[in-house]
Amino acid sequence: MLHTKLCDIVGIKHPIMQGGMGPYKTEALAIAVANAGALGIISSIGMAATMLPDAAPIDAMRLFGNDPPAVILQKSIDAVTKGTRASGGVFGVNIPVASEFMLASEMFVKQTIESCKSDSDTERSLRVIVTSAGNPKPWAVLKQEGFIWVHVVPSVYHAKKAEQAGADIIVASGHEGGAHVSWEPVHSMVLVPAVSKAVKTPVVGAGGFCDGASLAAALCLGAVGIQMGTRLIATKESDFEPMWKQAIIEREERRTLVGRGLFGPMRFLRNARAEAIVRRTLSDIPSFYLGEPLDSNEEILKLERTGFDDLIDAKPDTALMFGGEVTGRINDIPTTKELIERIVKEAAETLRTVPQSVLRR
Numbered sequence: 537m538l539h540t541k542l543c544d545i546v547g548i549k550h551p552i553m554q555g556g557m558g559p560y561k562t563e564a565l566a567i568a569v570a571n572a573g574a575l576g577i578i579s580s581i582g583m584a585a586t587m588l589p590d591a592a593p594i595d596a597m598r599l600f601g602n603d604p605p606a607v608i609l610q611k612s613i614d615a616v617t618k619g620t621r622a623s624g625g626v627f628g629v630n631i632p633v634a635s636e637f638m639l640a641s642e643m644f645v646k647q648t649i650e651s652c653k654s655d656s657d658t659e660r661s662l663r664v665i666v667t668s669a670g671n672p673k674p675w676a677v678l679k680q681e682g683f684i685w686v687h688v689v690p691s692v693y694h695a696k697k698a699e700q701a702g703a704d705i706i707v708a709s710g711h712e713g714g715a716h717v718s719w720e721p722v723h724s725m726v727l728v729p730a731v732s733k734a735v736k737t738p739v740v741g742a743g744g745f746c747d748g749a750s751l752a753a754a755l756c757l758g759a760v761g762i763q764m765g766t767r768l769i770a771t772k773e774s775d776f777e778p779m780w781k782q783a784i785i786e787r788e789e790r791r792t793l794v795g796r797g798l799f800g801p802m803r804f805l806r807n808a809r810a811e812a813i814v815r816r817t818l819s820d821i822p823s824f825y826l827g828e829p830l831d832s833n834e835e836i837l838k839l840e841r842t843g844f845d846d847l848i849d850a851k852p853d854t855a856l857m858f859g860g861e862v863t864g865r866i867n868d869i870p871t872t873k874e875l876i877e878r879i880v881k882e883a884a885e886t887l888r889t890v891p892q893s894v895l896r897r
């Protein structure tokens with residue numbers, strides 16, 4: 537089987553991480569991934585929607601009920617601690633640290649620290665905080681609190697910043713990935729080896745990974761593991777709508793689009809909603825190109841909010857659904873355990889057989 541530095545640092549069996557994936561809490565998926573021997577992740581971004589009262593892109597009450605965001609997170613942490621107790625699985629919390637999200641980021645970090653202090657099972661199993669979508673500098677404090685600190689980056693420049701700030705692991709997230717991407721289209725095939733060469737910190741590849749061949753490729757490109765988002769949505773246990781899972785297994789690789797989102801560019805599964813967002817994004821280009829301030833986000837927010845309503849109301853043509861290009865390589869909805877075991881088995885096989893078939897003495 538496979539064993540890398542990622543397994544040693546985090547204390548997991550397989551070199552695979554779940555990507556944080558709002559708007560859901562991804563509680564059930566985090567439990568399933570952790571129980572399968574990889575790193576499960578609770579996603580906090582949707583929990584904070586009530587902190588952006590007028591701007592909330594999702595109707596948080598419909599997804600999360602009336603609890604305040606810190607309580608929603610605390611309950612999720614309790615649920616995942618309970619769900620992973622028997623297996624000894626390990627999990628983390630993803631906390632986006634975009635400047636627009638800062639109040640929520642600080643509050644979620646505080647809550648995660650408190651949850652670990654108040655329960656010894658949580659302290660054992662909640663080992664990781666993954667920060668993303670923002671400046672890593674203020675977050676070195678996470679290490680002093682005893683967490684393994686993972687930071688997500690879209691470029692070599694940002695990877696060096698994360699290394700300077702002291703991150704334990706850097707996730708290099710390529711442009712083919714689902715949801716948040718950078719405007720600059722640097723894909724995993726270029727980004728992962730470039731970041732792996734530029735920093736000494738262990739690197740995990742994200743964006744486009746879904747099977748044994750792509751895990752083996754990531755290891756050959758210098759990474760110590762992979763982070764998957766889109767692939768894990770289409771699993772039996774994942775918290776996502778059945779319609780979203782179905783949309784992933786039906787689409788070919790060309791059926792995604794990048795448009796402007798609330799916290800920057802996002803990759804969506806292509807449908808009428810994504811096309812409307814891209815149309816709006818393209819109309820912003822003259823100002824963007826000339827360095828002028830962009831119009832307010834009003835129109836985009838409206839498209840996102842109604843897109844989330846249509847998601848909850850199960851309207852596939854107009855629902856807002858994120859997903860990566862890798863959707864074109866996903867054709868089934870296995871259990872998380874089956875998927876992870878299949879990926880590591882195939883990767884080990886690939887790493888064994890490819891040298892035998894191509895190397896000549």
Ligand SMILES: Cc1cc2nc3c(=O)[nH]c(=O)nc-3n(C[C@H](O)[C@H](O)[C@H](O)COP(=O)(O)O)c2cc1C
Nearest residue numbers: 555556557558668713714715743744765766858860
């Ligand atoms: C539905 C969805 C929601 C996501 N939300 C977040 C998020 O809240 N925070 C984050 O850091 N990344 C988010 N991502 C990115 C994933 O964590 C991961 O890096 C990405 O999906 C990897 O690319 P892949 O989709 O090709 O596997 C999201 C991705 C998807 C598909």
